[in-house]
Amino acid sequence: MALLEVNDLRVGYRIFEGTLNVLNGVRLSIDEGERVGLVGETGCGKTTTVKTILRVLPVPPAQVQGGEILYRGEDVLRMSARAARDLRRREVTAIFQDPLQALNPMFTVGTQLRDILKESRAGQDGGRLRRREIEKRCIAALQETGMPDPERIMTNYPSQLSGGMRQRICIAEALSREARLLLADEPTTNLDVTIQDQILRKLDELVDEKGTSVLMITHSMGVVRDLTQRLYIMYAGAMVETGKTKELLAQPRHPYTQGLMKSVPRLTGEGISDGIPGRIPNYLEPPSGCRFHPRCEHVMPVCKEAIPSFYPVDEDHFAACYLYRS
Amino acid sequence: MRQERKADFLATLAQRRRTLAKGWYKYSRNPLSVLGLVLLVLIGLAAGLAPHITPYPAQAGAYTDFKNAGRPPSGEHLFGTDRIGRDVFTRVIFGYRFSLLLGIVVLGLGVAPGVVLGLLAGYHRGTWIESVIMRVTDVFLAVPPLVLALAITAMLTPNLLNEMFAIALLWWPWYCRLVFAVSSSMRSQFFVREAELSGASEGHILFKEMLPNCLAPILTKMTLDMGIVILLGASLSFIGLGAQPPTPCLGTMVADGAKRLPGEWWSTIFPALAIVIVILAFNLVGDGLRDVFAVEEV
Amino acid sequence: MAKYIGLRLVQSVFVLFGLSILIFFIARVVPGDPARAMLGYLATQDQLQAVRVEMHLDKSFPVQYYYWLRDLFHGNLGRSAYTKRPVVTDLVQYVPATLELILFATLISLVIGQAMGILAGYFRNSWFDGVSRLVSYLGIATPSFVIAILLLFFFSQILHLAPSVGRIPIMTQAPPIRTGFMVIDSLLAGQFSTALVALSHLVLPAFSLAMIHIAQEGRITRSSIVENLGKDYITMHRVHGIRTSRLVFKYLLRPSIIPTVTVIGLDFAFLMSNAFLVELVFMWPGFARYALTTMLNKDLNAMVAVVLVIGLTFAVVNLLVDIVITFLDPTIRIQRRGG
Numbered sequence: 001m002a003l004l005e006v007n008d009l010r011v012g013y014r015i016f017e018g019t020l021n022v023l024n025g026v027r028l029s030i031d032e033g034e035r036v037g038l039v040g041e042t043g044c045g046k047t048t049t050v051k052t053i054l055r056v057l058p059v060p061p062a063q064v065q066g067g068e069i070l071y072r073g074e075d076v077l078r079m080s081a082r083a084a085r086d087l088r089r090r091e092v093t094a095i096f097q098d099p100l101q102a103l104n105p106m107f108t109v110g111t112q113l114r115d116i117l118k119e120s121r122a123g124q125d126g127g128r129l130r131r132r133e134i135e136k137r138c139i140a141a142l143q144e145t146g147m148p149d150p151e152r153i154m155t156n157y158p159s160q161l162s163g164g165m166r167q168r169i170c171i172a173e174a175l176s177r178e179a180r181l182l183l184a185d186e187p188t189t190n191l192d193v194t195i196q197d198q199i200l201r202k203l204d205e206l207v208d209e210k211g212t213s214v215l216m217i218t219h220s221m222g223v224v225r226d227l228t229q230r231l232y233i234m235y236a237g238a239m240v241e242t243g244k245t246k247e248l249l250a251q252p253r254h255p256y257t258q259g260l261m262k263s264v265p266r267l268t269g270e271g272i273s274d275g276i277p278g279r280i281p282n283y284l285e286p287p288s289g290c291r292f293h294p295r296c297e298h299v300m301p302v303c304k305e306a307i308p309s310f311y312p313v314d315e316d317h318f319a320a321c322y323l324y325r326s
Numbered sequence: 327m328r329q330e331r332k333a334d335f336l337a338t339l340a341q342r343r344r345t346l347a348k349g350w351y352k353y354s355r356n357p358l359s360v361l362g363l364v365l366l367v368l369i370g371l372a373a374g375l376a377p378h379i380t381p382y383p384a385q386a387g388a389y390t391d392f393k394n395a396g397r398p399p400s401g402e403h404l405f406g407t408d409r410i411g412r413d414v415f416t417r418v419i420f421g422y423r424f425s426l427l428l429g430i431v432v433l434g435l436g437v438a439p440g441v442v443l444g445l446l447a448g449y450h451r452g453t454w455i456e457s458v459i460m461r462v463t464d465v466f467l468a469v470p471p472l473v474l475a476l477a478i479t480a481m482l483t484p485n486l487l488n489e490m491f492a493i494a495l496l497w498w499p500w501y502c503r504l505v506f507a508v509s510s511s512m513r514s515q516f517f518v519r520e521a522e523l524s525g526a527s528e529g530h531i532l533f534k535e536m537l538p539n540c541l542a543p544i545l546t547k548m549t550l551d552m553g554i555v556i557l558l559g560a561s562l563s564f565i566g567l568g569a570q571p572p573t574p575c576l577g578t579m580v581a582d583g584a585k586r587l588p589g590e591w592w593s594t595i596f597p598a599l600a601i602v603i604v605i606l607a608f609n610l611v612g613d614g615l616r617d618v619f620a621v622e623e624v
Numbered sequence: 625m626a627k628y629i630g631l632r633l634v635q636s637v638f639v640l641f642g643l644s645i646l647i648f649f650i651a652r653v654v655p656g657d658p659a660r661a662m663l664g665y666l667a668t669q670d671q672l673q674a675v676r677v678e679m680h681l682d683k684s685f686p687v688q689y690y691y692w693l694r695d696l697f698h699g700n701l702g703r704s705a706y707t708k709r710p711v712v713t714d715l716v717q718y719v720p721a722t723l724e725l726i727l728f729a730t731l732i733s734l735v736i737g738q739a740m741g742i743l744a745g746y747f748r749n750s751w752f753d754g755v756s757r758l759v760s761y762l763g764i765a766t767p768s769f770v771i772a773i774l775l776l777f778f779f780s781q782i783l784h785l786a787p788s789v790g791r792i793p794i795m796t797q798a799p800p801i802r803t804g805f806m807v808i809d810s811l812l813a814g815q816f817s818t819a820l821v822a823l824s825h826l827v828l829p830a831f832s833l834a835m836i837h838i839a840q841e842g843r844i845t846r847s848s849i850v851e852n853l854g855k856d857y858i859t860m861h862r863v864h865g866i867r868t869s870r871l872v873f874k875y876l877l878r879p880s881i882i883p884t885v886t887v888i889g890l891d892f893a894f895l896m897s898n899a900f901l902v903e904l905v906f907m908w909p910g911f912a913r914y915a916l917t918t919m920l921n922k923d924l925n926a927m928v929a930v931v932l933v934i935g936l937t938f939a940v941v942n943l944l945v946d947i948v949i950t951f952l953d954p955t956i957r958i959q960r961r962g963g
Contacts (some may be wrong), residue, residue: 056862058854060749089865101856105955106878115874116864157954173864358761395707459782464635465642468935472897473915477649480919513908563902564769578767584773584905590778606765621905 001073002029003213004053004181009067011045011052013283016058020283022048024237025292025307026067026217030181031215037224037245038217039260040234045281046105046217047096049234050183052077054094055084071181076214089120093179097186099166103158109169110154113138113176118175142169146202164195168202175206185217200227221261225249233257236281236291238307243317253298253319290321298323331467365607369582373422385412386420388572396590398609414593417574424575425485425604429552431490436497438550441540441548443498444505451510453552458554460506468497472561479567486569489562494556504547508540542619549615553608560601576601607614632946636939640932647931648689653925692928706918711929714914719933720804721791722903722910726895728830730888733837734866738881740838743843745880746872748850757841763839768898772832772905779828790907792822829906837891838875841884848880882953889942896934 010025022045030036040046051057053069055076069076071091078191094103104112117134143152145168158166159190167187174182187203188196204227207214216228224231224245231248233241233256241254252258259276278295287294293303302322310318311325354360377383383405385391391411405414428586447459466474471493478492512518520529562568563577571578576597583594637848695702701711744756791806792798799813809825810819852858853876860872899912907913911933918926950957 051859054863056859085865085867088863092865095861096856096860098856102860104861104875106953115866115870119865119867119870159955170860173860177864190848327755447787461642463640465646468639468643468892468938469931470934472900472937473931473934476916476919477647477899481650481922553765560767561769564901565904565920567920571879580770580773594773598773601770602762602766605767606761606900609761609765 002070003030003032003034003072004030004215005070006049007051007068009049009052009069010041011048011057011062012065013062018284019063019087021054021065021286022283026234026237027239027310028215028232028242030215032180032225033211033213034230035214035216035228037228037231038215038234039219039221039224039231040192040217041280044234045237046170046234047185050094050217054088054092055079055081077084088106088215090177091179092181092183093172093174093177094183094185095167095174095187097189099163099170099190100158102170103166105157105159107157108154109156109158109161110138110302113154113169113173116173116178134209135205137176138172141172143255144175144206146171146198147172147173153185163191164199167191167199171199171203171206172196175210175212178210179212181213181215183215183217188223191219221249231294236286237283238291239320240321241294241317241321242310243314247314247317249319251314251317253313253317253324255298256292256324257319336545349618350508353614356608356614356617359617362607362610362614365405365603366611369422369604369607370426372419373426376419376423380413380416380419382413382416383420384468384575385416393440396593398590401593405596406590408579408593409586409590412479414579414596417579417595418576420574421579421597421600422567422604424573425556425559425601428486428490428493429555431493432497432555433491433548434552435494437501437544440498440501441505441537441544442532444502444534445540446511447502447506448509448511448513449521449532451513451537456506456510458501462500463499463506466496467503472558475558475562476567478563483568484567486575489559489568489623493558497551497555500551501544501547504543505540508543509536512536512539546612546619550612553605555613556601556608557605626877629943629947632943636943640935640939643935644928644932645689647928648692649685650683651928652688655871664877666755701929704918704923704926706921706923706926711926714926715929716804718909718911718914720911721806721908722835722899724805724807725826725830725833725903725910726892726899727909729824729833729837730892732830733834733841733891736834737838737841738884741870742841742849742877742880744842745846745849745853748846748874756846760839760843763835766835767901768832768836769901769905771835772829773900774938775828775832776905788829791825791909792818819936829902829908831906832902833895834963836898837895841887841891844883844887845880848883849876852876874940882949885945885949885952889938889945892941893938896937 006026006028009023009026010021013020013022019172026045026049028036028038030050038046038049048057048062052064057064064077065085067077071087076087079087094255103109114134117137138154139150140164142153147165147168153161153165153169158169161169171187184203191199200223206212214228216224216286218224228245231243232239233248233252233254235256241252243246243259248257249261256276263275276295281291281294287304289302289304289306290296291306293299296303300322308320308325310320310324311322313319314325372379376386380386381402389410389412391407394403394407395409395411397403397407403413403415405418408414408417443459443463447456447463450456474496475489475492475507479489479493482492484490518531518535521535526535557600559568559575560577560580563575565579566578566581568577569575579597580594580601583590583592586593650832692702699712701715703709704711704714707714740756740759747753797815797818799809799815799818802812806822807819808925810816810822858871858876861875866875895911899910900916902908903910903913904916911930914926915930915934917923918930
């Protein structure tokens with residue numbers, strides 16, 4: 001059984017002018033110990049997916065319109081609020097994009113870290129941890145991420161620390177609880193280029209050590225190539241292609257993925273491409289059927305009718321495109 | 327040349343009209359703001375046309391009719407009569423006249439000097455000009471407005487004119503401070519530097535460059551201030567320092583009627599309600615304006 | 625930090641001096657004969673002249689100001705024309721009564737206002753939110769004297785519940801004065817029933833004062849809570865499984881009450897001025913009523929003293945508020961240090 005399985009997830013946001021139909025049948029699965037990548041442009045629904053899995057979507061404007069999210073067989077969407085919270089405390093954790101906004105500016109790093117551990121019930125038999133144990137684990141978590149002088153950092157406020165350090169703290173927060181699944185939503189996008197590599201490598205080390213499964217969300221091909229075994233490509237609220245990372249990157253099949261690959265500037269000779277013509281759809285009135293069809297050069301009448309399911313194009317490699325229907 | 331200028335002028339006019347239309351659309355989205363506006367228009371019309379629409383306009387002034395004193399609300403006297411027989415409804419409408427007059431005069435006298443001083447202080451930030459202006463402002467603002475207004479009015483003879491003068495005198499500092507905050511942050515921005523470099527006069531910079539950016543908070547504050555000034559005026563006349571009888575003043579009416587509670591409740595409750603409604607209306611409109619001017623977040 | 629406080633104190637002193645000059649100026653420039661106000665109609669010319677000399681009214685304005693300043697530094701604020709006592713005595717008697725009222729009103733407005741704001745913000749767009757908005761709009765639009773009259777009317781005339789006037793009923797024995805706060809003094813003297821009665825007398829006037837602030841602070845807190853609920857770090861706290869009660873009362877509350885605390889200084893000034901009206905309605909023997917009487921009677925010495933006391937209180941409160949905010953919001957502390 002897969003650790004995490006998302007089937008046909010649909011999510012919308014109510015706004016004044018109508019409903020933004022953001023997620024249009026998201027499906028993905030992650031096995032125990034796997035590192036799965038999720039690549040997509042800004043606005044394709046990656047963060048919404050993560051928030052829905054964690055059940056921290058702001059539910060009055062957002063609404064789950066259908067689908068299921070199975071964590072070890074249990075449907076997260078239909079759990080009680082308390083069960084969902086326990087899930088967050090012990091099994092699933094996350095890192096997001098903006099380390100400045102992710103830390104509460106009015107409390108010290110130490111306070112925030114300690115509170116997380118206090119609530120985690122990671123003691124024996126699921127009981128509470130004692131104060132000294134908590135302190136030890138906080139320091140250990142910070143040290144693991146490569147922070148110098150963790151004791152002093154604990155007394156600092158987030159605004160006194162640099163972006164790289166803040167993201168390390170977020171990583172420490174996330175991994176301090178020995179969770180089984182880590183959802184990393186573009187963890188290095190907002191950081192200086194020089195630090196990105198460091199942080200990613202440290203993250204890689206840590207998940208390796210702990211055997212944590214990871215969903216690595218990014219819009220950078222380079223990151224997925226180095227860090228993931230399997231890959232999903234996402235566009236406008238649905239998955240368009242999936243497969244083993246190396247194979248997929250070497251032989252992209254979905255027209256969107258092909259366009260993406262071409263847009264990446266290469267050092268070897270082809271020059272800079274023009275990108276993919278057109279723009280991402282308006283979620284208020286999204287295109288019918290396959291949402292990529294207005295921009296696709298291989299568009300066929302059937303593309304406008306219904307969203308295509310995953311068709312196999314190779315071993316362990318699927319594309320959601322009518323081109324591969326037979 | 328003439329043609330050019332005319333085209334320019336028409337274009338600006340069209341643009342202004344568009345901005346107004348957009349502003350109105352945004353404003354009208356909130357039903358409370360529209361309600362406030364409707365109330366204001368009604369009150370304004372009532373106050374303006376007071377002599378023509380009230381049943382007993384003569385009773386707004388010196389008038390006694392002890393036979394009719396203390397009558398409860400009825401068909402003839404919508405809000406009943408007060409202790410010397412005057413129609414409360416008429417007096418309330420005329421009372422609105424004086425309240426609105428107070429607000430308009432106070433703001434008319436107080437806003438302009440405050441704004442000018444604020445612009446000057448903000449532009450000359452860091453110099454002695456700013457220090458002097460802002461210290462004087464601080465002194466006026468060191469004490470709540472009611473207290474100063476009381477002090478000043480009490481020392482002069484209490485009447486409507488002095489009341490207006492006293493309040494206007496202590497109102498300018500609020501605008502000075504508001505405009506100072508906005509203009510001093512504008513001071514270092516590019517468009518001001520550009521104007522300076524291209525040789526614009528100080529007057530031009532102050533009034534053509536900086537002032538338009540302050541207009542939004544000034545307008546919002548003026549609307550809300552109408553409510554506050556009317557409240558202040560009502561408080562002063564409640565104490566007895568405002569317009570003297572027989573001038574119909576809402577605060578005085580409340581004070582007079584209060585002595586007759588619970589018996590002749592109408593002579594207090596209706597003027598009190600009138601005060602609440604007019605302040606509420608200005609608050610609603612002011613809030614609506616604030617929402618219109620606020621930058622929308624996606 | 626200490627430097628900052630020191631700077632603010634110096635600034636306040638300058639402002640207070642300016643204020644004293646302003647009031648002094650207005651007082652002396654205005655028509656009316658202070659000597660006659662002091663002695664009454666039946667005074668003879670000789671008596672009037674004697675008082676004029678004593679009050680230095682025959683000298684020029686700067687000289688008068690100098691004498692006043694000099695007296696001030698000796699703790700002498702002059703004699704009240706109305707009560708015929710030294711102004712300082714009057715102040716000592718009346719200030720605590722008003723302070724008790726104002727502090728109680730602040731307490732009420734903080735507790736009720738914050739509770740209302742937090743609930744309205746957390747459960748936004750619920751029926752509670754709607755009701756509290758209505759209450760807020762009305763509360764802001766209704767003058768304190770109207771609320772005072774309505775409350776008085778309702779509770780004492782219709783319900784025959786709470787007492788109407790004064791700090792304690794006429795027949796009740798007042799406790800010996802230690803702090804000037806009736807409730808505290810009664811408790812200290814062991815007169816528990818008196819304390820209770822005094823408290824009941826406090827409720828209505830304090831509530832009349834507090835109403836507008838409940839309304840305003842409630843709204844500010846509400847919008848602050850709504851704004852902070854949308855912040856990423858609150859979502860992150862949820863992601864990390866922090867339980868809701870800790871989330872709200874610790875992590876959400878602190879940033880949300882800061883705007884209110886900022887406003888409390890200004891609100892305190894309004895409380896002081898509204899006290900004038902409320903004390904009048906409830907016949908509360910306080911400083912504000914004293915101030916009002918002195919102003920109406922053109923009692924110069926008392927008036928100047930009164931304005932100064934108000935200005936001083938306002939300055940002190942603002943300074944305290946600034947200090948509290950610095951403790952609540954570490955980002956300001958860091959900014960001030962230049963970090």
